[in-house]
Amino acid sequence: MNTHAATFQHAHAAHCESGVISNLLRHHGVPVSESLAFGLSAGLAFAYLPFIKINGLPLIAYRTLPRGIIKGLLAPLATRFRFETFRSPQAGQTRLDTLLAEGHIVGLQTSVYWLPYMPPDMRFHFNAHNLLVYGKEGDEYLISDPVFEHPQRCASADLLRARFAKGALAPKGLLYFPTTVPQKKITPEAVRAAIRKNCRAMLPPVPIAGVRGMRWLAKHVDKLPAGEKRSADFIGQIVRMQEEIGTGGAGFRFIYAAFLQEAAQLAERPVLAQFSERLTAIGDGWRVMALKAARMIKGREPVNPAAIAALIRQQADQEEAFFKDLQAAVK
Numbered sequence: 283m284n285t286h287a288a289t290f291q292h293a294h295a296a297h298c299e300s301g302v303i304s305n306l307l308r309h310h311g312v313p314v315s316e317s318l319a320f321g322l323s324a325g326l327a328f329a330y331l332p333f334i335k336i337n338g339l340p341l342i343a344y345r346t347l348p349r350g351i352i353k354g355l356l357a358p359l360a361t362r363f364r365f366e367t368f369r370s371p372q373a374g375q376t377r378l379d380t381l382l383a384e385g386h387i388v389g390l391q392t393s394v395y396w397l398p399y400m401p402p403d404m405r406f407h408f409n410a411h412n413l414l415v416y417g418k419e420g421d422e423y424l425i426s427d428p429v430f431e432h433p434q435r436c437a438s439a440d441l442l443r444a445r446f447a448k449g450a451l452a453p454k455g456l457l458y459f460p461t462t463v464p465q466k467k468i469t470p471e472a473v474r475a476a477i478r479k480n481c482r483a484m485l486p487p488v489p490i491a492g493v494r495g496m497r498w499l500a501k502h503v504d505k506l507p508a509g510e511k512r513s514a515d516f517i518g519q520i521v522r523m524q525e526e527i528g529t530g531g532a533g534f535r536f537i538y539a540a541f542l543q544e545a546a547q548l549a550e551r552p553v554l555a556q557f558s559e560r561l562t563a564i565g566d567g568w569r570v571m572a573l574k575a576a577r578m579i580k581g582r583e584p585v586n587p588a589a590i591a592a593l594i595r596q597q598a599d600q601e602e603a604f605f606k607d608l609q610a611a612v613k
Contacts, residue, residue, distance in 0.1 A: 290387055290416040292426040292433045296537055298412040299351045300325065301428025302389050305414060309387055310463040312359060316428075318548075320345075321541025322472065323354025324480035326534055328601075329491045330499040336450055337407065339519035342499065344534045346483075348391060348410040348451060352458065358472040360465040367454040371446045374455030375438065378415065378423075381459060387426075388415045391456040393447030399425070399434040409451040415441075473549035474612045480538075481609035484601060493605070496598035503594065506587035513587055518579045520590070521572050532572070535565030549612070557608050564600050571597065 290309055295301025295316045304319040314322070325346050332340040346354065355361060368374035381388050394400060394411045416433075417424035423441050425434040436444075445455045484492040503520075506513035524532070539561040546554035571593040578585045 290414075290426065292416075293428065294431045295428035296533055297345075298427070298429055299348070300537065302412040302414055302426075303352050303355060305426060305428060306387060306389060306460065307355070307359070307361075307463065310460060311466050312463060312468075313466070314468070315540075315544065317537050317540035318468070318544050319355060320351060320534075320537045321480075321545060322358045322468065322476045323351040324476050324483060325351045325354060326480050326538045327483055327491065328493070328495050330495045330502075331490060332502070334450055336519070336523070339516060341450070342520060342523040344524060348412075349458075352389070354476075358468070358476055359463070361460055362462045363458050364461050365456065365458045367456050371442050371455065374445055374457070375442055378457055379418065381457070382415065382418050386459045389413070389458045390415060390441075390445060391453035392441070392444035393449075393453065394444075396440060396444035396447055397427075397436065398440050399427070399430075399436060407447070407449055409447050409449055409453055468548060470548060470550050473545050474551070477542075477545065477549070477554075477608065477612045481605045481612075484605040485609070493598045493602040496594055496601070500591040500594040500598065503587045504591040508587060509585050514579055514585050517575045517585065517587065517590055521575045521579065524568065524572050532565040532568040535561050535568060539565065551612060553611055557604070557611065560604055564597065564604060567593075567597050567600065 291305075293301070293305050295304065297316070297320070300316045300320040304314050304316040307314050307319065320326070323346070327343060327346045329343040330340065331343065334341040345351070349365070352363065356363060366377065368377065378388060390413055391409070392411050392413060394408045395405050397405070397411070413428070414426040415423050416426055421438050422435045423438065425436050427434055445453055447453065486492045486494065488494065489498050503516070506516055539558045542554045542558040542561065546552050546558070571590065574593065575590055577583045
C-alpha cells in the first residue's frame with residue numbers, strides 16, 4: 283500500500299461528487315467541507331432535459347451535470363486537475379494501477395449498477411457515480427465511496443465493468459486527480475463570486491434550466507393524462523431523480539443551505555445565515571412534493587399530474603424570489 287493510502291482519511295458525505303472532491307482536497311491540505319465544496323463550485327442547479335433519457339424517461343437534474351462540481355472548484359482554489367478517458371478497458375486499468383503505484387489518490391466516474399458492494403435496492407443503471415480509489419491489495423481496489431460510512435473493496439473485474447458501462451452519461455473509464463493545489467485558503471471574494479455565479483445559473487435566459495426549467499417541467503407534467511400508467515411512470519421519474527439519484531432536489535438545497543451558513547462568516551456577509559434558513563424551507567417544499575408524488579405512484583391516492591405541476595410551480599416561484607434576493611445580497 284502506498285503512503286498516500288496509509289494517510290488517506292475516508293469521510294461519509296451526502297452526495298458522491300461533492301463528497302469525493304472534498305475528501306480529495308482535504309487530503310491535499312485544503313480545509314473544505316462537503317457543503318463548502320458544493321457551494322464554491324456553484325453546484326446547485328435545475329435542468330429539465332427531455333432529450334437525455336435515463337431508463338427511457340427524461341433526465342431531471344437538481345445540480346450541475348457530472349464533473350460540474352469538480353470543475354467548478356478549479357478557479358476558486360486555483361487548482362489544476364487532470365481528466366482522462368480511455369478507448370479500451372485494459373488501458374484504463376493499466377493507467378489507474380500506474381497512478382496508484384505513483385502515490386496518487388484517484389477519482390473515478392462509474393456505474394452504480396456494477397458496483398458489487400452497493401445494496402440491491404441501490405443498484406440501477408446510472409453512470410455518473412463518483413468514488414475515490416486510494417490503493418490496491420492483490421486483485422482488490424481500496425475504495426472510498428463517500429455515500430458509505432466505511433471504505434469498501436472492489437475486485438478489479440467489477441470496477442472495470444463499472445468504469446466502462448454503456449448508456450447515457452457513459453463514463454468511458456474517466457479518472458481524475460489533482461496535478462497542483464497551490465492555494466489552501468478560501469478567500470471572501472471567492473465565496474461571494476461563487477454565490478453570484480450560482481444565482482445566474484438559477485435565473486438563466488434559457489427555458490431548460492433554473493427556475494424556467496422548473497416551469498417547463500410543470501407545463502409538461504400538466505399535460506399528462508390523469509390516472510394512466512405512463513403518467514405515473516413520468517411522475518415516478520421525478521421522484522427517482524429527486525430523491526434516489528445522488529442527493530436529489532431537497533438534499534442539494536440542504537447542502538447549499540449549509541454552505542450559506544459557512545459563507546456568512548467566510549464571505550463577511552452575516553445576512554447569508556438568514557438565506558440558509560430560507561433555502562432549508564424551500565428544500566422542505568421539494569420533500570413535500572416528492573411525498574405526494576410517491577403516494578400517487580404507490581396507489582395511495584389518485585394519479586393527479588395537475589397537483590404535482592402546481593407544487594413544482596410553487597417551488598419555482600419560491601426559488602426565483604430566493605435567488606433574486608441572494609443576488610442582491612452579494613453584489
